[in-house]
Amino acid sequence: MRAAVLEEPRRVVVADVPDPAPADGVLLRMHAVGLCGSDLHTWRGHHPFRKPPVVLGHEGAGEVVASSDPGFRVGDRVAVLPAMSCWECARCEAGHPHLCAGKRVPGGGWPGMLSEYFAAPGRVLVPLADEVGYDEGALIEPLAVAWHCTWGVEAGSSVAVLGGGPIGSLVAAVSRIRGASTVLVTDVKAYNREFLVQQGVPHVVDPSAVDLTGGNFSAAALGADPAGDGFDVVVVASGHPSCLVEAFALCRPRGRVVLLPMFAGPLSVDLNPVVLKEVTVQGSTIYTPADFRHAARLINDRVLDVRPYITSSVPLAETPEVLTAMDAGIDHLKIQIEPTR
CATH class of the missing domain: 3.90.180.10 (Medium-chain alcohol dehydrogenases, catalytic domain)
Incomplete structure (x- = not known):
């Protein structure tokens, strides 16, 4: 063969x-x-x-x-x-x-x-x-990855996804299926941003044009968090080191940052925001058989086209x-x- x-x-x-x-x-x-x-x-x-x-x-x-x-x-x-x-x-x-x-x-x-x-x-x-x-x-396989990493997303959650490629765009879709009230996706590529807009993602941002770490950009800027505390869940779907700084800045106190990519090598990043806001940092690797079967149901039933x-x-x-x-x-x-x- x-x-x-x-x-x-x-x-x-x-x-x-x-x-x-x-x-x-x-x-x-x-x-x-x-x-x-x-x-x-x-x-x-x-x-x-x-x-x-x-x-x-x-x-x-x-x-x-x-x-x-x-x-x-x-x-x-x-x-x-x-x-x-x-x-x-x-x-x-x-x-x-x-x-x-x-x-x-x-x-x-x-x-x-x-x-x-x-x-x-x-x-x-x-x-x-x-x-x-x-x-x-x-x-079904990449959708299972997205389903597995969003287990902490609940109805009414605010979610930021850093990286709008294949996995990041599916994470955004699954977050909406799980009931997230606000979903933000960032990506430097115009092609990916246009695709996300076409799929109905409510907030799509070019991180090279917006300062995501300046303290004045959070879920509050999208009308989802009047207190200005940030996003409940931040999913890092890009391997660029700058995404970690952005993730810790965007996450609310006692929120969750989920890491999806395998990084090219060791990273140096300021962890003080993690300590000061008591942020939980969670790795996510592939999926369980139950995740895979759930992703199959989403596709077989056309819950997600x-x-x-x-x-x-x-x-x-x-x-x-x-x-x-x-x-x-x-x-x-x-x-x-x-x-x-």
């Missing part, structure tokens, strides 16, 4: 690789695989554990072509939860399988999904509704060119690869 293989940093080739063994229970023909920031980090050679040679891709949906799992039949359409936890360690038993030290993920103990076929156990597969396309199914988030879909052979274009800063939200083309 063909697959997109990262042979060395910044060099991807579409090559023939061995077909996956169906020993894991279900064999899929992949129809849609999204490219995300972590794929780009891997391509650049910066990812902490995905190292070449490796098949890229972990946001996928496909069709069952063979199954020894009684829960799935040939022809079923599914999305893949790309994490296989051991379900035996203390972290798994405590209800945190996404933190399992022994979990396998595509590119880390498990092949990537940018291939014509992919093998997976039935327990990580989620059915797609008949009217939902494979391209929408592949967006994710089709506008898909910028384009291209054949597998164009993967090298797409990654080069993403690295150069091409305007996009979500580019997907169709391994069957």
Whole structure:
């Protein structure tokens, strides 16, 4: 079968690789695989554990072509939860399988999904509704990331999202679904800001044109917080170091700052605002199986229509060119690869 293989940093080739063994229970023909920031980090050679040679891709949906799992039949359409936890360690038993030290993920103990076929156990597969396309199914994974990181958002909350790319824009959408009364998203790219406005995000700001740390910009400026204390939840969805300073400035006393990205290296930041305002700083990594299933329901029931988030879909052979274009800063939200083309 063909697959997109990262042979060395910044060099991807579409090559023939061995077909996956169906020993894991279900064999899929992949129809849609999204490219995300972590794929780009891997391509650049910066990812902490995905190292070449490796098949890229972990946001996928496909069709069952063979199954020894009684829960799935040939022809079923599914999305893949790309994490296989051991379900035996203390972290798994405590209800945190996404933190399992022994979990396998595509590119880390498990092949990537940018291939014509992919093998997976039935327990990580989620059915797609008949009217939902494979391209929408592949967006369940990033939507699950957004759902997981917004667990502290409640009805009436004020939320600021720093970074309006694919994940940040989904965080904004999920925050509104959870009942946030005010949602602010910041992004330096005009393309992302225009997309957010089109999706109905009420407050979209260019952080290069507005001082977010000056003390006079908070939820109060948006009419959501008369006391001027700031936002209840600030989600950092950009890896730029300046976002941490902005996040601590925008967060209200005893509010929460959630960190999503993996940063390129150690950071130096003034933590006095965290101490003086008793801010909680929370990391957020991937999602639990329950988060993934909830994201699937949002898409299957069209609670959130994710089709506008898909910028384009291209054949597998164009993967090298797409990654080069993403690295150069091409305007996009979500580019997907169709391994069957």
